[in-house]
Amino acid sequence: MHLSPAYKTIFKNALEKSSLKPTKQREHIFSLILNKKDHPTADEIYTRSRETMPSISLATIYNCLETLVESGLIRQVNFERESTRYCPNLKPHAHFLCKDTGTIYDVDLPASVFDTLKKHLPKNFQPEQIDINFNGSIKKINNNS
Amino acid sequence: MHLSPAYKTIFKNALEKSSLKPTKQREHIFSLILNKKDHPTADEIYTRSRETMPSISLATIYNCLETLVESGLIRQVNFERESTRYCPNLKPHAHFLCKDTGTIYDVDLPASVFDTLKKHLPKNFQPEQIDINFNGSIKKINNNS
DNA sequence: AAGTGTAATTAGAATAATTCTAAATTAATT
DNA sequence: AATTAATTTAGAATTATTCTAATTACACTT
Ligand SMILES: [Mn+2]
Ligand SMILES: [Mn+2]
Ligand SMILES: [Zn+2]
Ligand SMILES: [Zn+2]
Numbered sequence: 001m002h003l004s005p006a007y008k009t010i011f012k013n014a015l016e017k018s019s020l021k022p023t024k025q026r027e028h029i030f031s032l033i034l035n036k037k038d039h040p041t042a043d044e045i046y047t048r049s050r051e052t053m054p055s056i057s058l059a060t061i062y063n064c065l066e067t068l069v070e071s072g073l074i075r076q077v078n079f080e081r082e083s084t085r086y087c088p089n090l091k092p093h094a095h096f097l098c099k100d101t102g103t104i105y106d107v108d109l110p111a112s113v114f115d116t117l118k119k120h121l122p123k124n125f126q127p128e129q130i131d132i133n134f135n136g137s138i139k140k141i142n143n144n145s
Numbered sequence: 146m147h148l149s150p151a152y153k154t155i156f157k158n159a160l161e162k163s164s165l166k167p168t169k170q171r172e173h174i175f176s177l178i179l180n181k182k183d184h185p186t187a188d189e190i191y192t193r194s195r196e197t198m199p200s201i202s203l204a205t206i207y208n209c210l211e212t213l214v215e216s217g218l219i220r221q222v223n224f225e226r227e228s229t230r231y232c233p234n235l236k237p238h239a240h241f242l243c244k245d246t247g248t249i250y251d252v253d254l255p256a257s258v259f260d261t262l263k264k265h266l267p268k269n270f271q272p273e274q275i276d277i278n279f280n281g282s283i284k285k286i287n288n289n290s
Numbered sequence: 291a292a293g294t295g296t297a298a299t300t301a302g303a304a305t306a307a308t309t310c311t312a313a314a315t316t317a318a319t320t
Numbered sequence: 321a322a323t324t325a326a327t328t329t330a331g332a333a334t335t336a337t338t339c340t341a342a343t344t345a346c347a348c349t350t
Pocket of ligand 3 (some may be wrong): 039087088089095105106
């Protein structure tokens with residue numbers, strides 16, 4: 001579980017831009033999220049982290065996740081009041097929660113969709129973030145010819 | 146604090162469609178949310194409710210809000226991990242949270258925007274709900290001539 | 291190398307929104 | 321009136337997250 005040289009540079013630069021240190025724990029958590037591209041909760045990340053870094057604490061998980069979000073390396077995803085989930089996909093995209101399985105899917109969206117949305121805001125509203133969350137079910141595809 | 150005859154009918158019909166009873170408490174909470182068109186939390190609704198119905202309990206607030214949401218009379222609004230807020234506006238719209246004041250604004254959107262969003266989903270994804278949340282600041286309009 | 295200062299990590303306690311439980315109340319039905 | 325089912329209620333329980341205070345790690349100076 002470790003970062004490619006390319007991501008290591010991205011990681012260090014993002015943190016140093018905010019004068020934060022690229023610590024072992026921060027890198028460990030970042031690499032875990034990057035390498036398994038789902039949308040884990042803090043607690044899932046805690047469990048996965050301890051497999052290879054048994055001494056890490058839950059408080060550190062929360063601290064590091066906050067740091068990674070603030071540095072722009074990962075995104076938070078919230079559905080209703082469920083635990084916050086974390087997402088390494090930095091391209092513009094929406095999220096779809098399947099209410100049958102609980103799985104969250106990335107839905108890629110062209111930048112134009114976000115631009116259109118912004119056009120509907122009053123001129124003095126200045127959005128910093130736009131979250132688009134779908135909620136529904138996924139129909140099984142019929143595979144019989 | 147009470148419902149117009151038109152809304153009283155809507156209220157009764159929506160509940161009876163799910164074989165739920167149009168109780169005093171449910172009507173009280175619904176009218177509070179309808180008459181002050183902001184986005185109150187359960188706790189704010191609790192405080193407002195007790196002004197005219199001092200014996201209502203917080204558990205009832207939560208129970209009634211859940212019932213009203215399930216009946217389609219109000220919507221839930223969630224930003225990050227903040228307390229859930231409730232919205233009486235049933236037209237298609239998005240929400241904008243001003244991070245300076247904490248105020249949530251309704252942003253009306255034409256149905257076409259939601260249709261466009263749906264077009265970007267894989268064909269077997271069947272959305273039941275779409276939440277669009279903006280997060281940012283609101284620039285003061287310069288009123289000097 | 292030892293000492294200093296600051297940031298990060300850690301364990302565990304605290305918080306707070308929400309949900310749960312079980313009893314009491316209400317309202318409809320026989 | 322008695323029976324039943326739904327709703328309300330008070331208070332306890334839950335749980336994700338935040339907070340606190342102590343420890344550790346590490347860069348920089350002496
Ligand atoms: Mn994402
Ligand atoms: Mn709304
Ligand atoms: Zn994602
Ligand atoms: Zn609204």
